[in-house]
Amino acid sequence: xxxxxxxxxxxxxxxxxxxxxxxxxxxxxxxxxxxxxxxxxxxxxxxxxxxxxxxxxxxxxxxxxxxxxxxxxxxxxxxxxxxxxxxxxxxxxxxxxxxxxxxxxxxxxxxxxxxxxxxxxxxxxxxxxxxxxxxxxxxxxxxxxxxxxxxxxxxxxxxxxxxxxxxxxxxxxxxxxxxxxxxxxxxxxxxxxxxxxxxxxxxxxxxxxxxxxxxxxxxxxxxxxxxxxxxxxxxxxxxxxxxxxxxxxxxxxxxxxxxxxxxxxxxxxxxxxxx
Numbered sequence: 001x002x003x004x005x006x007x008x009x010x011x012x013x014x015x016x017x018x019x020x021x022x023x024x025x026x027x028x029x030x031x032x033x034x035x036x037x038x039x040x041x042x043x044x045x046x047x048x049x050x051x052x053x054x055x056x057x058x059x060x061x062x063x064x065x066x067x068x069x070x071x072x073x074x075x076x077x078x079x080x081x082x083x084x085x086x087x088x089x090x091x092x093x094x095x096x097x098x099x100x101x102x103x104x105x106x107x108x109x110x111x112x113x114x115x116x117x118x119x120x121x122x123x124x125x126x127x128x129x130x131x132x133x134x135x136x137x138x139x140x141x142x143x144x145x146x147x148x149x150x151x152x153x154x155x156x157x158x159x160x161x162x163x164x165x166x167x168x169x170x171x172x173x174x175x176x177x178x179x180x181x182x183x184x185x186x187x188x189x190x191x192x193x194x195x196x197x198x199x200x201x202x203x204x205x206x207x208x209x210x211x212x213x214x215x216x217x218x219x220x221x222x223x224x225x226x227x228x229x230x231x232x233x234x235x236x237x238x239x240x241x242x243x244x245x246x247x248x249x250x251x252x253x254x255x256x257x258x259x260x261x262x263x264x265x266x267x268x269x270x271x272x273x274x275x
Contacts, residue, residue, distance in 0.1 A: 037075065089108045
């Protein structure tokens with residue numbers, strides 16, 4: 001599930017690769033949301049989705065290793081482009097729009113690629129030993145930074161423009177192989193912290209500059225993960241940070257949903273669940 005940046009549309013994908021766009025505006029009037037548009041992709045299993053623009057363009061990553069860009073025009077969904085270059089299933093995608101559209105994608109074989117709307121692309125240095133399970137752009141677009149998480153339990157910070165890995169938490173005391181596979185990584189709104197969920201049902205908040213774990217949030221109860229990287233999809237916790245009102249630390253919350261069917265909301269500061 002992915003909300004559009006303006007919150008008016010919700011993108012959903014089913015196991016049969018059918019994609020539906022929902023109109024969420026009726027929620028403002030306590031009315032149920034309504035299906036807006038739907039179609040089926042021919043990419044095999046759709047493994048990841050992301051919005052590219054306010055509410056008119058989105059991307060899908062598939063089991064066939066392709067990334068497809070879709071546009072919403074005149075109440076229809078049209079395919080804009082197909083990006084080919086991965087040699088294994090797409091496992092995560094993210095998009096950023098500055099002067100041009102930039103798409104970053106990770107695959108099951110550990111490759112990370114960057115695609116530009118001008119037709120150029122590049123492959124970043126390979127650091128993950130296994131599937132890349134999550135990817136996110138820094139909120140500060142002046143520096144083209146992405147954070148990635150892997151099934152090997154590692155987290156890496158990349159500078160896309162320099163085509164290099166700036167930091168890796170793999171060998172750090174705070175983040176070594178004692179941590180299970182990563183299911184989700186997200187930058188905080190101020191770009192100073194990263195939120196990391198792993199397949200031991202724990203969500204951790206790390207300081208980006210010191211690599212230190214600042215907070216731990218516990219609540220989800222999924223089954224134990226297996227050793228096969230295909231299990232990465234089965235025990236995922238997706239998480240993020242939202243702000244309310246002034247956006248101060250006292251008004252920041254951790255939101256997560258997982259395979260156990262539950263959604264948790266914690267106060268970022270005191271780690272207490274919000275009732």
